[in-house]
Amino acid sequence: MSRGKFITLEGGEGVGKSTNLKFITQWLTDHNIPFIQTREPGGTPLAEQLRELLLAKRDEPVDSTAELLMVFAARAQHLVQVIVPALERGEWVICDRFTDATYAYQGGGRQLDRSLIEQLEKTVQGELRPDKVLLLDLDPEIGLERAARTGAADRFESEHLAFFHRVRNAYRERAGASPSRYAIVDASQSLERVQRDLGQELERLL
Ligand SMILES: Nc1ncnc2c1ncn2[C@@H]1O[C@H](COP(=O)(O)OP(=O)(O)OP(=O)(O)O)[C@@H](O)[C@H]1O
Ligand SMILES: Cc1cn([C@H]2C[C@H](O)[C@@H](COP(=O)(O)O)O2)c(=O)[nH]c1=O
Numbered sequence: 001m002s003r004g005k006f007i008t009l010e011g012g013e014g015v016g017k018s019t020n021l022k023f024i025t026q027w028l029t030d031h032n033i034p035f036i037q038t039r040e041p042g043g044t045p046l047a048e049q050l051r052e053l054l055l056a057k058r059d060e061p062v063d064s065t066a067e068l069l070m071v072f073a074a075r076a077q078h079l080v081q082v083i084v085p086a087l088e089r090g091e092w093v094i095c096d097r098f099t100d101a102t103y104a105y106q107g108g109g110r111q112l113d114r115s116l117i118e119q120l121e122k123t124v125q126g127e128l129r130p131d132k133v134l135l136l137d138l139d140p141e142i143g144l145e146r147a148a149r150t151g152a153a154d155r156f157e158s159e160h161l162a163f164f165h166r167v168r169n170a171y172r173e174r175a176g177a178s179p180s181r182y183a184i185v186d187a188s189q190s191l192e193r194v195q196r197d198l199g200q201e202l203e204r205l206l
Helices: 017-030 045-055 064-088 099-109 114-125 140-148 161-177 191-204
Strands: 006-011 035-039 092-096 132-137 182-186
Touching: 006 017, 006 099, 017 035, 017 092, 017 132, 017 191, 035 064, 045 064, 064 092, 064 099, 064 114, 099 114, 099 161, 132 161, 132 191, 140 161, 161 182, 182 191
Parallel strands: 006 092, 006 132, 035 092, 132 182
Antiparallel strands: none
16 A cells, blocks of 8 residues: 655635635545645644643743744644554644744744754654645735634734744745655635636646
């Protein structure tokens, strides 16, 4: 049996990940492709607890390196418990955020040293990388406005605008450097057009 495909959905706040995940999972169901849907940080009971710790607003300032290590601790657990077994069973894995988010948020947003992220990526993932990264790209001012409609801001969503411009730039730089592994989808388009573009990208993976 061949290994399943590992697809990640990425982008800044409010770009439409949740909305479009529903479209992607429906597309996979319609094409009779076995899949699991998961997310980061999270995806296992322990990793979900780490997510809660990471997203909670708190009085104590969170050290950026501590944040980075928590993200990778959750990822290590998620990979071993969920992602790798599913891929080995031949299922596709649709993951709401993965290590590109670390390069964007901790690398771009927090301005942590990229080589530190690369080191942790190698330690935790070995050679495993997503087969395709679907990047929903949107001006953060629009994204934050959209995100504000869906509930109270968490610790990341409470960052200042410059942080989110750095996040966006980091995502775009990564996508630009490996165009065959990334699909940049313009998330400022109507939902219909965004989903048309996503559908075309998924067709290419068959
Ligand atoms: N292409 C679009 N055009 C206009 N509005 C959109 C579009 N895509 C999503 N939205 C709306 O934007 C809001 C945020 O969408 P959604 O919750 O899917 O984003 P998200 O990226 O998952 O957000 P968050 O970062 O808060 O988890 C929702 O109200 C959704 O209906
Ligand atoms: C995987 C990952 C995530 N984050 C941040 C990015 C978001 O603000 C939250 C997750 O919430 P959402 O529901 O997906 O919007 O976590 C991060 O900073 N670093 C990461 O590696």
